[in-house]
Amino acid sequence: MSHNIILKKSNKTVNGTVRLTGSKSECNRALVIEALSEGRVKVQNVSDAADTVTLAGILRNVERGVANAELAGSNHGPWTMDHGLNTVNIGPAGTAMRFLTAYFAIQPGEVVLTGSARMKQRPIGILVDALRALGANIDYVENDGYPPIKLKDGFVQRTRVINIKGNISSQYITALLLIAAKLPHGLELHIEGDLTSRPYVEMTLAMLNQAGIQHKWNGNVISIEHQQFSETSLPVEPDWSAASYWYAIAALSDEAELFLPGLTQYSLQGDSAITEIMANFGITSQFKDGGVHLKKEPKPLGRKIFDMKECPDLAQTVIVVCAALGHEATFTGLETLKIKETDRVKALQTELAKIGVKLIEKGQVYKLDCSQKFIPEQLFINTYEDHRMAMAFAPLALVVPQIEFEEAAVVEKSYPAFWSDLESVGFSTEFTA
Template identity: 75%
Template sequence: MKPNIVISKPSRVSKGTIQLTGSKSECNRALVIEALSKGKVKVQNVSDAADAVLLAGILRGAQEVHSSLIIDHSPNEDSYEPSTMNHELKTVNIGPAGTAMRFLTAYFTLQDEEVILTGSERMKQRPIGVLVDALRELGADISYVENEGYPPLKITGNIQQSAARIAIKGNISSQYITALLLIAPNLPLGLGLEIIGDLTSRPYVEMTLAMLEQAGIKHNWTDNVISIAKQDFSETSIWVEPDWSAASYWYAIAALSDEAELFLPGLTSYSLQGDSVITEIMANFGITSQFKDGGVLLTKEPKPIIRKEFDLKKCPDLAQTIVVVCAALGHEATFTGLETLKIKETDRIAALQNELAKIGVKLIENNEAYTLDCSGKFIPEKVLFHTYEDHRMAMAFAPLAILIPEVEFEDANVVEKSYPAFWTDLEKVGFVSPPTP
């Protein structure tokens, strides 16, 4: 049985220093680069997020791998039942780790082995057909084990590349594009990748290219085509910056506090992470970001909220945080760029609608724009929020404990996916959790 947690915050003043774990987004890319470089690239400050630990274990060969071994790295997940599979194949179960699923799908096409790549029940409902089609067009041998377009996948490595240039839609998931770009230097013919239409989460693609460049890989991006020739990695080390996505929850805490002074070491103003845009977004709520002493200091100043529209296409992982802050403050803003939220760890739009209703707030959809109706907003004495096996649902709603006397979350361990120390870190700034009877 998954444990719940109850939190409250007696004071509306939030002060303290919080050392965040390494960025999951940066770390996952760096780990794949490390593996593809065959030892030339070393990763430092590996994130302790469950997804990163899982990927590191697979790529670095944390366990001895035999041809018949089922590698089940999935935390708090039922193991995949391999009864319908060929037991001579290696089966890799990545649980709920969506990034690992996308990156490993591409990675295994280059390896001298045949694998079954699977995950949790939710993972088997998350589409991957766009990436598989792109890899097949390049010459990869990939088939579906159960349902067309969805994991689990059977991947036969040693790709026999038949095309050097392919096209992919840009508005589905930037992780598909990143997965292809990461393997591009190792492809026999290199890769020319044409992006069709608008590019969702562009900063994540830019992060990928910047990290490849750190490892000596050159690229050319002209109009909507990214080209990477076959080339060798350079010997180097990649240091993973602390996680700006995790930092966003501290910005939310600052925004809902009466007074805030929070220091987050290691974060820089020149980050590769797209979610560092939280500094600009939260400035609308009176949060000042001062980069000094090797980190960022958050302080709050009283300020009327004027901005009514937020385009989150480039930073969809911030959506839940920003929507919840606006709802808590009764700010009836409109949000766009949320197209990918329905295929994340859960349908995040539906999850937000369900949970915001518990404080009387509606999130109304109108032609891909979402507007908050706070006319019925109220602050209950206590509330139970569901997390939908989604780490960001728990962490986005946790700051509401500043306003609501008693907040309970189901499945406290869900935060391990990206921020294992989250509940412990909350205690450092005055959140309290009563002992379990």
């Protein structure tokens, strides 16, 4: 049964230490690298995010070579039998869908890869087209361009050169890069136009490099030759995306001193950009004692334009902070938000309207209009089965006396301890039926 949660904060002071789970972005890449390495690579500090748990379980079953007969009626998590085929249901895990599409494309055997109702609305066609061009045998089960998909035996590499648009999800590009070294002739990826979420592609290449996979990146071309993974371990840093919500909490507080252990100043994660973004709101970041210390300092708001192209997962967080403060900022780089767990632009517009704030879309530019902003005594936030909607709006409990969130468990997708971590620094929570 799904429960809602009521969140309150009796004062606007926040102090404490919060230990964050491993980065979902890093861990999902590391798990696929581990699976492709044939035992040479081991992952350390595996995230407990639901998406990562799902992906890890699927890859463990592949490693065990679980046979069709064993899968029928078994308790192997997301695996089921369907007309003699292995069916893997990844639920709402978008990263897993993209990465496993590439992974299973080069594996022996046949599998149907499916997901939640929303997952079946999220496009996969660009990645499938690229994999087909490489030599994969993939069919659509229901609607062309969308999951579920059937991946079949018979991969024979036809080309090493693939063209792909840079302004689509970086997860398509990462999925191809992860399998590149296993391709008989390697991969030469030509990126057309500007590259969205560049830090995520850089993260992928850096982690592959840690695992012994070399690459060349000249202009818009990334090349990876066929090569073997090295014996190594991949340590996963705590999640900077999760850290962003604590920066937002600090920004909406009167006083804040928080310590987030394990985070480093020079991170592979693009969402570490939150340190620079939140400096505009008076949040200082001091890296010492094996982590980052956040502190709220008085500072007038100045920055009016935020380009989120390289860190789109921070967009909801920053937009909600600006709305709460009545800061009429302008945002760019939100193109990929419409194909996430929900249409995040529409969801933001709907929920911000509950405090009188408009997010006005003009082409690829979005502007906040806070002229009618008001603070209600109570607020109900719909989460749209999107973990980031819940966590981005949670800091509003420092401004609104009482907020109720739909489907408290939605945060388990990336940050299962979110509500209990809020309790540890003085927020009160109450679950409702």
